[in-house]
Amino acid sequence: MHRRRRTALILSAAIVAAAPLLTACGSEAHPGAAAVVGGQRITVAQLESRVNEVRAAQRAATKDDAQYEQAIAKTGSLTRDTLHGMVLDRVLDRAAKDAGVSITRKDTQQMRTALEQQAGGSKALQTAWLQQYGVAPSRLDESLRTEIEAQKLAAALGVDMNTNEGKATFWKAMSASSRKLGVDLNPRYGAWDVQKSSRVDAKTPWLREVTTATQQPA
Template sequence: MIRRRTAFSVTAAGLLAAAPLLTGCGSTPHPGAAAVVGKDRITVSQLQRQVEDVREAQRSSPQGPQLLAGSARLSQDTLIRLVQYRIVERAGRDNGVDVTRRELQERRQQVERMLGGAEAVDGRFLAAGIAPGQVDRELSVGLVRSKLERKLGQARTNEVLRKTSDALHVDVNPRYGTWDAERGTAQPVPEPWLRPAPAPGQPA
């Protein structure tokens, strides 16, 4: 099941609660790709740009130190979200569901009214690891998911998203884990370079 997250349901940034930090390079049949979703490559450089946008916004925030300290797994979380976006959007296209610019604007206005303005919206999403310039896509994908559920029902939508994930043959770079189509997320994979720090007095 693809689990969508929004700024209203997330209490702490991070979809991979148990994901290890990246401390080395993995092997992948897709050099330069953080993930491949169907024919769509999410390159490592694209992922890094998304992450840096978030970091830059966090550093500029009055809550910068807290936001930065709470986003150690930002790269993994961001990649999972980018993969999920593509799965939901593909499922929407396959089932005749899309989002118009007007619908997105209306949703943005609704969220701003709920949270107390554009600045509050940006702050709430930033706490979830989503930069201000990334909010509209997050809202758009959320609308696609909502429209799918209204059209198909929640159970059927979950099944459609799982099958879409299977059909797209999601392939995640081992540095970020392995894709679990059933849960709609990436599971961490232990790697030989992920070793605990030695205790004081012990050799490294």
């Protein structure tokens, strides 16, 4: 179980860690939007709802306030990471469609069944995905679909994701999709590096991320 990782999440996390800080390039032309991808808004309300789902799941999975606070501390960048994932999923969808990739409900169910067997049951899998990837149980199938989509895209491109060359080809396709869609991030959440198809932190130290979890009592 622990050897399996979401392709998009792991690769994007590595890119974020290695990418230099960029000046925020998002605009304020879309009030209430956390990001605009392909002309479609990801609203701040939608982003906060996703974050709240994870926080609620973390609260339900912990025994006391101390454990909950530890969970929050480990996912301090949850809001930005969640937005990164929401944007990246749309970029991946576009890249997959361009490559003629399609995903069925059967694909997702087969992967879920296999992972549940490895993890020791549905509850164990949900807990693992929550702890490792910040995915709420209600979003597990959606997350698995993304994993399958990334794997199928790699297959369609004829690349081996275990090699640097394969990863480079995969992310070149993702970069092309980012460019076609025109990703525009609200500066408070950073900036989008089209070349690397990844969110990066902008040089805006006066902006402080305040998640719903820290605003509301546990």
